[in-house]
Amino acid sequence: MTEFAQQVISGLASGGIYASLALALVLIYNAMGLVNFAQGEMAMLATFLAYTLIGRGMSYWIALPITIVVAFAGGLVIQRVIIRPVERAPVLTLVIVTLGLATLVNGLAGFLYGYIPRDFPSPFSVQTVDILGAAASYRDLGVIGVSAVVLVLIYLLLQRTTLGLAMRAAAHHPEASRLLGVRVSWMLALGWGLASAAGAVSGIMVAPILLLEPNMMQSVIIYAFAAAVLGGIESPLGAVIGGLIVGVTVNLAGAYVPGVGGDLQLAVAFLIIIAVLVVRPNGLLGRRAARRA
C-alpha cells in the first residue's frame, strides 16, 4: 500500500509537469485553434538558458524568474515574427510551421549545447518525508508545489484581471473584440508568451529528472498532448486534471501492468490519446465543439 501511495505521489509530480505543458498547449489552442508542436522544444531551449545562468553561478531562485521572463518574451517574439505572417492561413499550414519551429529549435539547441545529457540542479533534495505512511521525496513535493503556483497564477490572470478577460475575448470572438477596441493580434502574442512561460516551468521542473538534452521534451510533449486531449483541448482546468490523471496512470501502468515497464510508458499515453478520440473526442471538460469545415 505504501508503495502504491508512493507511486501515486511521484505520478502526481510528473502530472504537474505535464499539466504545465498541457496548459501551454491549451492557451495557444484557445488563442488560435492550433496545437503548437514546438511547445516542448521552446521549453527545452528555455531550460538550457536556466542551465547556463545557473552554471554562471547564479542562484536557482534568481535564474528561474529570469528564465520565465525571457521565455515569455521569446514566445511573444516567435508569434510576431513567425506565426503572424500565416495567422490567417488554414490550420494545416500553421501546424506545419510549428513543426518547422520545433525542428529548428531542436537543431539550434543541438548546435549550441550538443547532445550529451547534462545534470540539471534541483533546489529540492531527494530525501524523503513521511506523509500518511508513504515516503514522498522533497523533490516530488517541490515539483507539485511549483506547478500548483504556476497554474494558480495563470488561472488568476485569465479569470480575474481585465487583461485576462481581453485575452479570452480575443480568442473566442476576435471580430467583436476588435470592435470593442481589444488589440486582438497582440492578445494572441501575449497568449504565446504566457504559454511559453508555462512551458519553461515544466522544462525546468522535468530537467533534473530526465537529464537535460535537446530531445528531452520529446516524450514530455506526448504526455502533454495526452493530457490536453484527455482534459478537452480547450479547457485550462481540463488540462490540469488531464495532466494529473496521465501522470498517475502512466506511473502506475509502468509499475504494475506487466509488460509495460519504462520503455512502453509512452505507448500508454498514445493509447490514452486514441481512446479519448474514439470514445469522447471532446475530452472530459471540453464543450461539444462545433466542427469547423
Place this chain on the structure above:
Amino acid sequence: MSRLAKWPPRYWLVVLVVLVFFGLPTQVTSFQSLEWAEVLIFAIVILGLNLLVGYNGQLSLGHGAFMAIGAYTTAILVHRYNVNYLATIPIAGLLTGLVGFFLGIPALRLSPLYLALATFALAVITPSLIKRPVGLTQGTDGIEILPQQPPDWASSAFTSVTGGPPMSSDQWLYYVVFFIAVILFWIAWNIVRRRPGRAFMAIRDGEVAAAAFGVNIAGYKTLAFGLSAFYAGVAGSLYALATGFVHPDEFPVSLSLGLLVGAVIGGLGSIPGPLLGGIFTFWLPILSGQFVGGQSWIPDQVAAVFKNAGPAVTYGALLILIMIFAPNGVVGLILSAYARLRSRLRGAGERTTGQLPPDPQTV
C-alpha cells in the same frame, strides 16, 4: 502519331525524366545506383504522403512508422519464412494500407489537428514498439536481408548495353524500385485526375460543401489514409530490400518529419513534387554533411555537431520559410515562373491566363 504531336510539352518532360532514370545505372557506379534507388523510395512514400496532405488536407506525422511496418513485414517474411522478396512487396503494402485504414477511422470525425497529434505520438513510440517483440523483430539486433541476385535475362541485357561487368544486386534492385515507382506515380496521377481525386480535393477545400454534393466524406477520407499508408508500406518494403538491414532506430520521428519536409518542399498537391522532395530529403543531409566535413577551416568538433544538428536546422527553417513565402513548394514556384514567362512572351493581352491564383494555399 498524330496524338503524340498533340501532347503538351510537360508530357515530353515526363518521358525525358523517365528515360533518364531508366538509363541511370548504366552511367553511374553500383553504389550510386543504390543511392538513387533510395531517392526513388523516398519519392514513393512522399507521393503517398502528398495524396493525403496535399490532396485530401489531412496531416500525418507518422509515415515513418508506416514505412517501418512495411520494412519489417518484408524483413520478417524474407528472413524467417523464405518468401520470395518480390512477393513481399505487395504484401507489405497491403498490410500497411490496412493498418492505415483502421488508424484513419478514429480520425474521420475529427479535425486534422487530432490526426496530426495521434500520428505524431505513433511516430515517437514506433522504435520502442518495434524493440518489444524480440522473437518477431529481433529487437535491437535488427534483421539482415541477403542481397538479391538479378535474374539472368536482366543481367545479360544489362551487360550487352554497358559492355562492362555483370549487373550487381544493387543495380537490379534499382530497377525493381524504378519500375514500382513508375507504376505508383502513374496510379497516383490517374487517381487525382479522376473521381477519387476530385473527391479528395473537394473534401480538402470544404467538407460541408463536398458532403452537400454527395461526396462520401468518411469513405474517401479513410480511402486516402489507407492509400497513403499503402504507398508508405511499399516504400518501407523496398527500403528494407535496398539497405539489406532493418533496425528499430532507422525509423525515428525525425524520419517522419523529413518526409513531410520533402512533401512541402516539392509542392503539396502536385504529382512531380514528391520526386523533387525525394531527391531533396535524401541528398540534403548527405551533401551538407560532406560539404561541412570537407571544409578544412571548420573545426572537426563543429563538423561533428553539424552532422546531427545541421539537417534539423535546415529542415526547420525551410519548412517555415516555404509555408510563409511559397506554400506550393518548388513545383509551385516553377509553374508560376513558367506562367509569367509565357505571358511575357505572348504579350500583355494574355497576362492573366495560365497563372496560378495569387494566393493558392493548397493546404
